[in-house]
Amino acid sequence: MNQALSPARRRPHPAKGITALIFGILYASFLLLHDLLPxxxxxxxxxxxxxxxxxxxxxxxxxxxxxxxxxxSVIGLVIPALVWTGMFGPALLPNQSAGDADLKVATHNVGARMPQPTAAAQNLVDQDPDIVTIQELESLSGKIIHKELDSAFTHARVVDTIGVWSKWPMSEPEEVDLGLQWPRAFATTISTDHGDIRFYAVHMPSVRPGHESMRNAALRRLSTVVKTDSADHVIVAGDFNTASTDGNLSTLVPQLEDSREQARGGFGFTWPARFPVTRLDHVLYRGFDASFDEVLERGSSDHRAVLAGLDLK
Known part of the structure; x- marks a missing residue:
């Protein structure tokens, strides 16, 4: 007479864990092929x-x-874990800063309705940056910040709603045509103690789901301009309205390096300021190495400021 196997003698079902395996493989495939998303x-x-x-x-x-x-099920966990770690793990490695940088660059979108503009300006000044670029200067708070930075820096260049302040002399601003009806980027040559640096201050068009074509076109135009710039040392900084993981940023990244990606120390999310979930503000460059990249504490803007330390190669 047949007897049922005791629990200790039962063999595991061959399909046990298949759900985890399938789900894990699907998630890993999604990570690897995300640039094919519609x-x-x-x-x-x-x-x-x-x-x-x-x-x-x-x-x-x-x-x-x-x-x-x-x-x-273990295979279903290990495969996506390796893929995710390969994509994002390096950013989580600790920063290996070796000391003071040759120059410090800050960027901040100050927002249209900043309730404490003087404090925001002072917060930037306290970091002792060599170059600062600000976006959304058209508001009352932006005008107050403009005035505060004028008193803290010797040199300034402002075009419409974006500005650059520097400890060193700057050439006259050259507007960069992004295909828009209003200026959202300009270039200037900064004569630093380390030699001339070509600096691009940018504020890409805002983007909403399903309406990103204007921003993408502006990114492509900026990429073309930067690619044809013959300067050895180039910095492109500002609010790109483009996440680090957005494939459209790749039009610039092959030509330039990203301070957060090189300096590491976390994802460096900057927006929204109260609880950042993505990074829209960047310091990109060529001819430098990033020694650090910091996201400053939340102020009263909807963006957090970025401070990057760059060393000339």
Whole structure:
């Protein structure tokens, strides 16, 4: 007569953990192929802007593994974990700063309705940057910040709603045509103690899901201008309205390096200021190495300021 196997003698079902395996492989494939996401309705914009946060799915796979533990579920966890770590792990490594940088560059979108503009300006000045670029100067708060920075820096250049302040002399601003009806970028040559530096101050068009074509076109125009610039030392800084993980930023990144990516120390999210979930503000460059990249404490703007330390190569 057949007898049922005791629990201790039961063999594991061959399909145990298959759900975790399938889910893990699908998530890993999504990470590797995210640049194929459709742009309709802003799907790619939203997903790529929040891409590091999709690591929460690893926790879901881990939970599946703990509930239905098997070699299949372990593989389903390891594969996406390796892919996520390969993509985002380097950014989480600690910063290896070796001391003071040759120059410090700050960028901040001060917003249209900043309730404490004087404090925001002083917060930047207290960091002792060599070069500062500000976006959204058209508001009353922006005008107050403009005045405060004028008193702290010897040299300034302002075009419409964006400005650059420097400890060193600057050439007359040259507007960069981004295909818009109003100026949103300009270039100037800064005569630093380390030689001439070509500095681009930028504020890309705002973007909403499904309406990113204007911003993308502006990025391509800026990329063309920077590519044809023969200067050995170039800095492009400001509010790009483009996340570090947004594929559209790749039009600039192959030519330039990113201070946060090189300096490491975390993702460096800057927006929204109260609880940042993505990085829209960048310091990009060539001819330098980044020794540090800091996101300043939340002020009263909807963006947090970025301070980067750069060393000439």
């Amino acid at each position: 742009t309709r309705m802003g799907i790619a914009l939203i997903v790529e802007s929040l891409l590091p946060w999709t690591g929460i799915f690893l926790a879901l796979v881990l939970l599946m593994t703990l509930i239905r533990f098997s070699w299949l």
